[in-house]
Amino acid sequence: METVETLIVGAGVVGLAIAQSLASSGREVVVVEKNNMAGQGISARNSGVIHAGLYYPNNSLKARFCVEGAELLYRYCNQFGVSNKRIGKYIVAATDAERHALVQLQENAKANGVVGLRSFTGVEMSNIDPELKVKAALFSPNSGIVEVSELILSLIGQMERCGGVIAYGTEVLGLRQQQGKLEVLAKDDASYSLIAKNVINCSGLGAQRLAEATTGYKSANIPKLRMV
Numbered sequence: 001m002e003t004v005e006t007l008i009v010g011a012g013v014v015g016l017a018i019a020q021s022l023a024s025s026g027r028e029v030v031v032v033e034k035n036n037m038a039g040q041g042i043s044a045r046n047s048g049v050i051h052a053g054l055y056y057p058n059n060s061l062k063a064r065f066c067v068e069g070a071e072l073l074y075r076y077c078n079q080f081g082v083s084n085k086r087i088g089k090y091i092v093a094a095t096d097a098e099r100h101a102l103v104q105l106q107e108n109a110k111a112n113g114v115v116g117l118r119s120f121t122g123v124e125m126s127n128i129d130p131e132l133k134v135k136a137a138l139f140s141p142n143s144g145i146v147e148v149s150e151l152i153l154s155l156i157g158q159m160e161r162c163g164g165v166i167a168y169g170t171e172v173l174g175l176r177q178q179q180g181k182l183e184v185l186a187k188d189d190a191s192y193s194l195i196a197k198n199v200i201n202c203s204g205l206g207a208q209r210l211a212e213a214t215t216g217y218k219s220a221n222i223p224k225l226r227m228v
Helices: 013-024 062-080 098-113 122-128 148-161 204-212
Strands: 002-010 029-033 090-093 118-121 136-140 144-146 165-168 171-178 181-187 190-200
Touching: 002 013, 002 181, 013 029, 013 148, 062 144, 062 148, 062 204, 090 098, 098 136, 118 122, 122 136, 144 148, 148 165, 171 190, 171 204
Parallel strands: 002 029, 002 190, 029 165
Antiparallel strands: 090 136, 118 136, 171 181, 181 190
């Protein structure tokens, strides 16, 4: 039975970014994707926004990864020629109640490590755009946009350049623990199995299903699927 060092399930942005990082460090990497193209799941259905990390709860992994990840993503895109723009964004308060919420948002963002935030009064915003009638605004300079399709192609190219491979049209049905390794049950035109020393589950909305189909994996460790 064939053995691979690291198998990544899912060729979305997350799976490909991990694959690219591991392959560039010299690891053997195989990515399996049930669709016939990469990035056809959640990665094809997002806004392409690079978030600065304003909104997430303090000390949460989301806040940490968003702040650090934004800078890493800008750096990667600029290094490898992926279209992106750090355009910034305004969060505006149209009422006094919203102005109070804006102050709280700014405090939360600063606690998360977001830098460069700038407050504007309603008058200052009117000077920027006379048609804009607001009480206050908060400007986030690190918010931006990225061309997702270019990012996906770039990650694939960098991964393959370092020896990583992708198997399209291949769905992982389940995993069985076997002497410190994992037997991977998969199918393309036919069902087959292989052995992986490490498996990284990046299957998006199918992540919980795959975790549940992994023998010996405690259900208590599987986070609930949240549509947010």
